[in-house]
Amino acid sequence: MEIKIYTTENCFYCKQAKELMRRMNQEYEELDRNAMQRDYPDLKTFPQVFVDGEHIGGLVDSAKYFVDKGMISSKK
Secondary structure: OOEEEEOOOOOHHHHHHHHHHHHOOOOOEEEOHHHHHHHOOOOOOOOEEEEOOEEEEOHHHHHHHHHHOOOOOOOO
């Protein structure tokens, strides 16, 4: 599974997305604001997560995606 996360500095949600990957023990590639503006100029918010080239969305959409895939639990 190839995961790319477009992030920006000092972004609480970006930090949470990276923490989600850490808790899943999942490797990912982190890309910055400039890369996102170059690759996806219509996207404006951070983070933006892509899995195997498919746009998943931000933090909440990503968490839902990984729960649906059984990679994390939604239970506390």
